[in-house]
Amino acid sequence: MGTLAEEIFSYKLGRPVHAGETVVVDVDHVMSHDTTTPLAIKAFAKLTGQKTGKVFDSKRSHIVFDHIIPAATIAAATLHREVRNFAKEQDISILQEGICHQVMPEKGFVVPGSVIVGADSHSCTYGAFGAFGTGMGSTDIGVAYATGRSWFRVPETINVNITGTLPAGVYAKDVSLEIVRHLGVDGANYRAIEYTGEVIENFSMSERMTFSNMAIEMGGKAGLIAADETTRAWLQGRTDQEYPLLRAVNPHYERVIEIDVTNLKPLVACPPDVNIVHPAEEVTNVKIDEVFLGTCTNGRLDDLEIAAGILAGRTISPDIRMVVIPASREIYLEAMRLGYLEIFSRAGASVGTPGCGPCIGRHFGVLAPGERAMTTMNRNFTGRMGDPTAEIYLGSPATVAATALTGYITDPRAILLEESRA
Amino acid sequence: MGRIWKLGDNINTDLIIPGRYNVTTDHAQLAKYCLYEAYPEFSQQVKPGDIVLGGHNFGCGSSREHAPTSILANKVKVVIARSFARIFYRNAVNIGLPVLVCEEAVLNSEDGQELDVNLETGEIRNLTTGQTFQAEPLDPFVARIVAAGGIINYIEMEGTLR
Known part of the structure; x- marks a missing residue:
């Protein structure tokens, strides 16, 4: 019983948890990229005792090169080499085929009901799949690489319910900017946003990812969308993992925002x-x-x-x-x-x-x-x-x-x- | 006591350390480029023990830990803000950069004044005006990490993350 955020944490922990509780969770996947991995390695080495430590699971630890790829400067190339050496020692394969938040889902690492931490603020993008994805800093990610765990304060949730029919020339991005206009740049700080309504239900996974991605621009800890048949169809052939289609059950939302897109115009921030x-x-x-x-x-x-x-x-x-x-x-x-x-x-x-x-x-x-x-x-x-x-x-x-x-x-x-x- | 550097609302991580300057883990480099473009006088004149005051949503934006690290590397004593963006706050706590939320202290203190801050009690005294303020208490879990001096020390003390 609860919001989608509460349902995901309750599913992960096997007991009901509620907003406001601090919990320690075994995370499903950990991600960092070329800019945030070097500091994560430092934290990891401190915690595990320099070179001797191993990541909790090399198949669930992911390093993506996307921020400066191919390397544009000597400094970037040097950091890349440092990260490559770490990845080799740890038996982690470096992904170099696009932006982390696109590649992680494409590889089937993001499934509904999972908890994923990434050393990038837009890790909230995974919320489009009904996964609790959230961004953290390098030290938290270094800790997650070492222990497979992270701590969370289960967040309160703001429900953004989106109805109506999108006019021609108006797209998911325009709706996302309209939501930011409503909530402000810190209107969802420390909170999860849960997107619902017919517009979301009819959106493709790509459009949903635009929404979840923008959650952090309001301070959101996660931007969640309940997984459905659209999610299942997208994941088909990308993962063999079984997953639950969790959704909010009698949720108590801190706030509900209704947005009718019928008269929306193309917007610019x-x-x-x-x-x-x-x-x-x-x-x-x-x-x-x-x-x-x-x-x-x-x-x-x-x-x-x-x-x-x-x-x-x-x-x-x-x-x-x-x-x-x-x-x-x-x-x-x-x-x-x-x-x-x-x-x-x-x-x-x-x-x-x-x-x-x-x-x-x-x-x-x-x-x-x-x-x-x-x-x-x-x-x-x-x-x-x-x-x-x-x-x-x-x-x-x-x-x-x-x-x-x-x-x-x-x-x-x-x-x-x-x-x-x- | 330390000199106040008073900044505004929504001081984002791109202002604290632009992406062009954080392609490094070197603390001296990060210290040099802290607020380098947004507040050049800060990067030139900040001294150990100085105090940063922020408005709402301090540290919003990227997850880059280079942002709090660059402030810590300048030996800033504490960042006090009306509110912090979540990832920045968590990063600061993890690496041992003291952060306090105190609306009153920010509203009633000005750039260049002197503050005395007791990090254990959260008592803040403006030495220029004589006013005192009380910071908000920390979340109990966060307080344990702060007391340990960061998340790495906390885990080493506890033996695991729990």
């Missing part, structure tokens, strides 16, 4: 915080220097399909640079087969190797002083993509593609409407 949200049609005077389509929020096949639909047969504005990075190799290959990558390349975009790309401002599209980027990212923090005077705007893949054509923030409905008339 303006710098420097994710809750500064305006309709795209009201910020069309903002001149953009770079657009970026990708990330763990919106770098999946359907995101690329939406953008390719807008860019097919067109070329981007000569005043703009466009970067496209599929979230994983699997998506990259499928986008190649379907011709999307060719559409992007012919339109004038730079198509990059799967990974985080310029989202952390280290390579492949860093911003100069005063420049502005329109992106599908989850964060628009000052200095994130480059110079601290550069500005970052967030929106859907459609808004990003439409903006690439004009060089100014563009409501994608303007382009889509033009198409339907043609």
Whole structure:
């Protein structure tokens, strides 16, 4: 009996637990990436007594190279080598085929009812599968590698119930930004968000992942969606593991937020915080220097399909640079087969190797002083993509593609409407 | 006692240590680049024992432990905020960077003033104004980790995580 978060922890522990309790849980999987693993190794070594220690289970310990891959600097290459040496000693295979939050589910490591800790704040993405995924720092992850355990305060839950019919040109990302606008950048701090309603039920796994991914932008500890037949179908062929389809049972939510998407417009989050949200049609005077389509929020096949639909047969504005990075190799290959990558390349975009790309401002599209980027990212923090005077705007893949054509923030409905008339 | 560096709301991890500067585990490097672009005077002038005051949602954003590590590496005595983002708070506790929640102290203290903080009792005294404040008590589990000096020491003392 309880929220989905309470149900998952109760299932894991084999006894009923409630919000507010502090519990120690045997975690199902542990993940860190190229930037957070080095500090995790330090914590792990301290705890296990330097070189002698072994991770709790090398098959459930995952290191993903995605933040600076391939290495852009000598410092990054040196850290990569250090991590590779650790992985070899520990018999951990390093995954180098996309962003951790995309690759972990693709490999079948994320199943409903499981508890997964990752040394990356967007580990809440796993909530889309009905798994309690949460981000932690390197020391917590080092502890989890050593012990297979982690401690949690079972969180209170905010229920976001989403109803209505999405209008043309409005996507999961727009709804996500609308939720951040409602809740604010710390409205879900220490809490789980549980997304329910017909819109969520009808969404694909990719769209659900966009929602869960953005939970941390409100401070959320997890962004949970009850697993269903859509989840089961997606996991088919990716895992043989049995799993329960848990859902909330007579839940007590701290707060319920109702969102009707029927009249929603394409939205843009303006710098420097994710809750500064305006309709795209009201910020069309903002001149953009770079657009970026990708990330763990919106770098999946359907995101690329939406953008390719807008860019097919067109070329981007000569005043703009466009970067496209599929979230994983699997998506990259499928986008190649379907011709999307060719559409992007012919339109004038730079198509990059799967990974985080310029989202952390280290390579492949860093911003100069005063420049502005329109992106599908989850964060628009000052200095994130480059110079601290550069500005970052967030929106859907459609808004990003439409903006690439004009060089100014563009409501994608303007382009889509033009198409339907043609 | 220490000088106050008063920052605003939503001081995110990209402001504390931009992604371009955290491709290292070296504490001296991390100390140098702490708030490097957002508050350059801090990175140039901060002294051991100084105190950081934050508004709401201090440390929001990334899970990068480089953020609290960069503050700790500057030998900042304590970060006091109106509220902390969850991952940052947990990271700070884990690595032994003292963090206190005290709305009143933040609202009634200004940049450049001097604070005296008793980390055991949570009593905060503004030496410039003479006002005293009481920080919120820690969660009991968190208090055990803090008392041990971080999660690694806690596990070593307990023998396991429980």
